[in-house]
Amino acid sequence: MLxxxxxxxxxxxxxGKLQKIKDDFDKEMLEALQQVKYLSDSNTALQQELDKLxxxxxxxxxxxxxxxxxxxxxxxxxxxxxxxxxxxxQYVSATTRQYVSHVLELVKSYWPHGPRIC
Numbered sequence: 001m002l003x004x005x006x007x008x009x010x011x012x013x014x015x016g017k018l019q020k021i022k023d024d025f026d027k028e029m030l031e032a033l034q035q036v037k038y039l040s041d042s043n044t045a046l047q048q049e050l051d052k053l054x055x056x057x058x059x060x061x062x063x064x065x066x067x068x069x070x071x072x073x074x075x076x077x078x079x080x081x082x083x084x085x086x087x088x089x090q091y092v093s094a095t096t097r098q099y100v101s102h103v104l105e106l107v108k109s110y111w112p113h114g115p116r117i118c
Contacts, residue, residue, distance in 0.1 A: 057081050064088055 008015070054077065061080045064087040068075060075083075 060084055064091070 057077055061077065061084060064084050066075070066080050066083045066087050067090065
């Protein structure tokens with residue numbers, strides 16, 4: 001028993017150094033675990049936001065008739081979303097043509113002979 005006390009006394013500095021290394025490691029481990037928890041929470045929040053964006057994007061895509069170049073290949077949501085402006089432009093163009101056509105027909109019905117140019 002006395003030999004053990006002598007060995008501990010001679011190695012007190014080394015034991016102290018090892019205790020400090022252990023304490024430093026414990027502190028680093030705690031910081032790493034806290035960072036992992038923060039990243040996990042952040043990942044969860046980003047995943048929820050991504051899910052909401054997918055739902056909103058799908059709603060926009062469903063409102064617009066998307067022109068498809070190749071009917072065999074299914075388009076992803078991103079590809080469909082990229083084609084939304086083209087679909088809106090086609091819709092506005094077709095609606096404008098129909099509107100102008102109806103207005104011209106209406107004008108013709110009230111003015112059947114047209115203007116006389118001499």
